[in-house]
Amino acid sequence: MKNIFTKAEKFTEPQKFKKLGLYPYFVQFSATIGSRTSIQGKETIMLGSNNYMGLTSHPEMLKAAKNAIDQFGTGCTGSRLLNGTLDLHNEMEEKLSKFLEYDDTIAFSTGFQVNIGIIGALTTKKDYVISDEKNHASIIDGCRLSKAKTIVYKHNDPQDLEKKLRELPKEAGKLLITEGVFSIEGDLAPLKEITEIAHQYNAKVMIDDAHATGVLGEHGEGTPNHLGLKKDDVDILSGTFSKSFASIGGFASASEEVINYLKHTARSFLFSASMPPASCASVIKATELIKNGDDMRENLRNLLKRYRKGLVDAGFNTVYSESAIVPIIVGEQVKNFQLWRGLLDNGVYTNPYMIPAVPIGHELLRSSIIATHSKRDIDEALEIIENVGRSLKIIS
Ligand SMILES: Cc1ncc(COP(=O)(O)O)c(C=O)c1O
Incomplete structure (x- = not known):
């Protein structure tokens, strides 16, 4: 046996x-x-x-985290949907939406949960996810968990992307996902070409900007801003709080309708406890420091x-x-x-x-x-x- x-x-x-x-x-x-x-x-x-x-030891970050513990305790012991939403969670999401210039934002307890939650929530078995071959493990697992078919295109290759999109049924729903900055070698995705091609084929675009928020962009808004994209070029901008934000958690920013839908359907959001108070307060402070950084x-x-x-x-x-x-x-x-x-x-x-x-x-x-x-x-x-x-x- x-x-x-x-x-x-x-x-x-x-x-x-x-x-x-x-x-x-x-x-x-x-x-x-x-x-x-x-x-x-x-x-x-x-x-x-x-x-x-370098924010993990910034004095204002430490102060914000300590104050949050004094005011709200060490944990939330519940999902955002039920007993796990504090003023801090809503304030954090509002601040991020304003910073990144999107209608609304959803915060998950890790960046990994963002990808394993969103992809499956937004797609059905009739849809396609089109994914760069070097995308992060969390995106790969998000694709595996979704019922949609995954099509992988050659790393940072707009021509291969176009070829793959051309072969898909015109009327099918499509979600294209790429990282803004690739996590191992730090190279940037050619977002102008990629987003243009994606929209030409009616694919929605999601950029995982885990390694760029804070670092790239006029005031740290990330790769799309750095490469001169317009707001409408990127339908969902996601990221993590475990890097430049010096905390833990992850986010996705999009239209009000998409975020409302995700807040009621993304399983890794619904069935997992919310970010602890000190982590939220650190993100709120980090957003301010990044914007002025x-x-x-x-x-x-x-x-x-x-x-x-x-x-x-x-x-x-x-x-x-x-x-x-x-x-x-x-x-x-x-x-x-x-x-x-x-x-x-x-x-x-x-x-x-x-x-x-x-x-x-x-x-x-x-x-x-x-x-x-x-x-x-x-x-x-x-x-x-x-x-x-x-x-x-x-x-x-
Ligand atoms: C591109 C990308 N997405 C998502 C994640 C997951 O983020 P987290 O550490 O918040 O789970 C990472 C982490 O390394 C990453 O590099």
Whole structure:
């Protein structure tokens, strides 16, 4: 008889890398994860977080979160639909709608829940979801959970998108989903071309802008604003609070009708407890700080220029993007882990990516810059990366 635990008993890959001293996961941090942090008492430059605007330790964020706990307690113990809506949730959604210039907004308890909730709620088995091949796992799972047929187009390829759309029945309902900034390599979607083609074929457009809200756009509104799109070009703009907003939760902004529908039908919204008060208060404060954060964004852009130039001059293979994410392509799993380990031992934290997140032969370290890094942080990190990369013969 089949024992479903057999695969778990045979799963020894982590032990193999632990024995080699190269296991890179569940690293334990013992301080705020800011531009520098502490790992086992050792100060480490943080190049591996999504805290792009550096707000996790901003004094006004801490104050807002603490006040919310004093006023509302530690949790809501219920779904938004029933006993889990505080003044704070509504205020947060209103502030986001105003900031992103949409009629209305729905806030979920994580960004993952946004994607697994929305796609299935909006589509039926007669519809099609058209999805970029490099979309995030939460979008892929959202497609799997929906009854609609999923059509995958080549990464950032408007021509392939058009070809795929042309083959679909004209009268069928269609939802196109792409990330604004792709989460691993930080490259931007060509949104002007993509949205134009999508609307030509009557597809509604949803942009997951998890890695761009706060970072890109005139005042941090995200990729559509950064690329000069008009409000009507994007039907649903979604994102997460776990990155630039330095909190937890996720959102989608759209028309009043769509948000009203999602608030009564998205299962991951209806059947899950609402965001805790301190998280909502942090998001409200972060929205204000992001909106007024032009100086922080300017600093981030300058640091990124310095960091990318340093890597390229040293001979590393990186992918150019205007986002805060900078990949260092290594192309081999063990070497990738060795680079990660060498950097950590010398005081730099990054995140290694391997299959299934990236294809075999494209293993990379994902690094990212925070607006509160200093030039000294960047220069020190570059020196370490160059030295370790040279000793491992990743660069010559
Ligand atoms: C593009 C994208 N969408 C959604 C998510 C999920 O967000 P959360 O961490 O809030 O669940 C992530 C997280 O990494 C992401 O990169």
